[in-house]
Amino acid sequence: MLERFQLLKNIGQFDNAAAGAHFPSLTRLSLVYGENGRGKTTLAAILKSASTGDAARVMERQRLASPNQPEVVLTVGGANRTFQNGAWNVVSPEVVVFDDAFVAANVYSGIAVEAGHRQNLHELILGAQGVSLNATLRGHVARIEEHNKTIRQRENAIPAATRGTLTIDNFCALPNEDDIDAKITNAERALAAARNAQAIQARAPFIAPNLPAIDIGQINPVLGQTLADVQADAMARVRQHLARLGKEGEEWIGKGMGYIPAVQQPDGTELCPFCEQDLAASPILQHYQAYFSEAYDALKTNITDSGKSFSDAHHRDIQSAFERAVRELSENRTFWGAYIEMPEFTLDTAAMVRSWNAARDLVLRALRAKFSAPLDVIQLSDEALAAVADYDRQRRAMNEAVAPIIAKSADIALVKEQAAGANAGTAEANLARLHLIKARHSEPVNGLCQAYLDEKAAKLATEGLRDTARDALDNYRQNIFPIYQQAINDYLQRFGAGFRVDAVNSVNNRGGSSCTYNVVINQVAVPVTANEGASFRNTLSAGDRNTLALAFFFASLEQNAQLANAIVVIDDPMTSLDEHRSVATVQQIRLLLARVRQVIVLSHFKPYLCEVWKGANANERSAFLVRRDGQGSSIAEWDVRQDCITEHDKNHAVVAEFIRTGDPALERQAATALRPMLEAYLRVAYPEDFPPSTLIGPFINKCTRRAGTVTETLDQANIAELRELKDYGNNFHHDTNPAWQTQQINNQELTNFCQRVIRFTRR
Incomplete structure (x- = not known):
């Protein structure tokens, strides 16, 4: 028997609950109450883990934010069963648990019955001997699956491609x-x-991209060209004058020289086009005539033509054509790379264009300077020469990169x-x-081929062993399944279910064996699975499905050869159950108690646990509370009797105590309790005339109308008494007296009315 939870540490809501005052001893019937989320389901999971040794049921409930693993110590049969470092020191197979996990594993996990549920139910039905036979069969099936897995692995080792x-x-x-x-x-x-x-x-x-060259040999002569026949002093005088005129002065004077013939006098005298003065005496005019000669015009024309020719050769549209040519060359290289070996090709067109623009702009700047001062000798700057050299290097690198690709034309x-x-x-x-x-x-494909064939032969041998084990299991199942079906239906009848199960049978499948059955409703057999039409999913309510799960559980206990030593744990049996089935469940738990070593019932529904408590032997029952303890939970004794007392019982006890003692501290409680006591009495004594939510005043009016007739409810004396009691009691309720909380109370008067209410409710 489970005597005590000695330690619950780092699991669920239990931080570090150790044995002591909060861990009372369990008895043959132990009831555990806890609100949802406090940890009672964690206790059921711990006991399930202890029964199977499945550490995952404990480890998955490790307390949130706790860096340490769960630790549990249970006292079972006087010895400690410890869970530490992810394992139990001793497994407790005598513990049998009904909880949500049982329902999910054997009946359903949502609203439908799946293949896994039917396989688990199959083992539940078989019992110990059948489970042994089935384990042998499933062992062979598992080995066949391992063979298949190995075969697939060895097959997959050779890529499918x-x-x-x-x-x-x-x-x-x-x-x-x-x-x-x-x-x-x-x-x-x-x-x-x-x-x-x-x-x-x-x-x-392939078409090679082209970049125009910048020929310094052609640029320099243009920049250095001048007029040799213009005397130096004349050129200096003109330039000095032009400097005073400022920007565009040279162009202005050059044009003005063309207007002198227009104002020439008949005698050949040349006049200034601006002021008409005689220019014969003007010394600078001679310099102008030498400076702005036909040779000068030819020089400017040559400079202009050279600049335009260079600009056209290096127009920005040519840059776009170059980038397009490089892109097309790269695309063609990629295309032909699928059919012949192609050399690598990378070209930074952005860098080339930057170099090109830099050289182009600096050369154009020099040509523009020459155009502005045709007779000056202009030289390319060091920056311009470096830019042109970088541009030439870029062109050579491009030609070297393109040449191997162009050479692939024959291929x-x-x-x-x-x-x-x-x-x-x-x-x-x-x-x-x-x-x-x-x-x-x-x-290693050659070796894998042979390993594949060897594994196929091993699988064939295991399949022969599987067939032999299946025949042995089939012979056993022919007897056990009808017995289990009858047990299920017996429990369904006791639970008041409106259905039964039929055709409970086993089926062989790829995974070993499974269980199938029908649910019979209104004499119509409904399959547990169906793609359409009536099925388990759409014909059974949530209460029906939980009732079926309980029937499966109790029926499975019938097959337990060690039932007398079993510790049966039932977690929230009332979940989704219809109210009329709760009494039947209580009865089955009481009957089960006489057949097993211990029964532990956990629930969040106090009235249900109170019903179990009332009919149990006082020497064999105990009750516990999973309660809030700081940020976690702990276990303490639970005074069931206080939760089993009704509100009417409490009111009656307060009034009786006040009558006995006259304690002023009880005055207002007793006064407030009088009207509810009258209402509770009238609901029991006159259920047809005083249903729930009925007020005493309308009831008195009804009684008054019936007084002295064949339908009389109360005579005049009792009507008068009830009215006086009601009027007094109304003084102490908010709906009839806004000042009810400050209503003055006379101790003697209250005692009198309390005694009268007690007498009236004993009629």
Whole structure:
């Protein structure tokens, strides 16, 4: 018998609950009450884990935020059963648990019965001997699954892509070929060419991108050109004057020189076009005539033409064409790379364009400076020369990168010729065959083929053992299943269920064995699974499904050969049960107590536990409370009697105590209790005339109308007495007296009315 929870540490709501005042001893019937979320289901999970040794049921409830593993110590039969470091020191198979996990494992986990539920129910029905036979069968089934797993692993060790459509057996028979890698490479390219013959024929040849050169040898002569016949002093005088005129002065004077002939006098005298003064005496005019000569115009024209020619040769549209040409070359290289070996090609066009723009802009800047001062000797700056040199280096690097690609034109012509007459299907089949041959004759595939065949032979032998074990189990099941079906239906009848089970039988499946059954409702057999129409899912309520689970559980106990030593744990049997079945469940628990070593019932429903308590032997029962303790929970004794007392009982006790003692401290409690006592009495004594929610006033009116007739409820004396009692009691209730809490109370008067209420309710 489970005597005590000695330690609950780091599990669920239990932080560190140790043995002591809060851990009372359990008895043959132990009731455990706890609100939802306080930890009673954790206790059931602990006991289930102790019964099977399944550590996961404890470990999965490790206390949140706790760095330490759960620890549990139970006292069973005078000895401690300890869970520590993720394991029990001793397993307790005598513990049998009904909880949500039992329902989910054997009946349903949602609203439908699945294959796993029927397999678990199958073991539940078989009992110890049948489970042993079934374990032997399932052991062979498990080994077959291991064989299958190993076979799949060894099959999967050879990549599916290398086996193609061949089976493993046919794959292992492929002959070897020499130079397989070279053959595969050529076959891959031939297939790619055959599939894209049209695109290959349409693809244009390589075109090398072009960048215009910057010829310093052509630029420098233009920048250095001047007029040799213009005397130095004349040039200096003109330039000095032009400097005073400022920007565009040279252009202005150059144009003005053209207007002098227009104002020339008949006698040949040349006048100023602006002021008409005689220019013969002007010394600077001679300098102007030498400076702005035809040679000067020719020089400016040459400078202008050179600048325009350079600008046109390095126009920004040419840059866009260059970038487009590089992109097309890269795309063509990628395209042809699928059919022939292609050299690597990387070109930073952005860097080239930056270099190009830098050189171009600096040269144009020099040409513009020359245009502004045609007779000056202009030289390219060091920055310009460096930019041009960098640009030339970029052009050479581009040509070196492009040359190997352009050289592939002959190979491309051969690919086009071969693709024109190729058959894609034949090429694909040839490539697939070569891949299969290489895979088959590459290590470790050769060894894996033999291992695969060996595992298949081992599986065949195990299948023979499985068939023998299944025959032995079938012979046993023919007797046990009808007995279990009858036991289930007996319990369903005791629980007041409106259905029964039929055709409880076993079926063999790939996983071993399973259980199938029908639910019979209104003499109609409903299968537990169905794709459409009536089924377990849509014909049974939640209460019906839990009732079925309880029936399965109690019926399974009938097959337990060690039932007399069993510790039966039942967690929340009232979950989803209809109210009318609670009495039957209480009765079955009382009957079960006489047949087992101990019964432990856990619930969050106090009235249900009170019913179990009332009918139990006082010397064999105990009750406990899973209560809040700081941030966690602890276990303490539970005074069931206080929770079993009704409100009417409490009111009557207060009034009786006040009558006995006259204690002023009880005055207001006693006064407030009088009216509820009258209402409770009237509901029991006159249920038809005083249903719930009826007020005493309307009831008195009804009694007054009936007084002296054949339907009389109360005579006039009792009506008068009830009215006086009601009027006095109303003084102490908020709905009839807003000042009820401060209503003055006379101790003697209250005693008199308390005695009268007691007498009236004893009529």
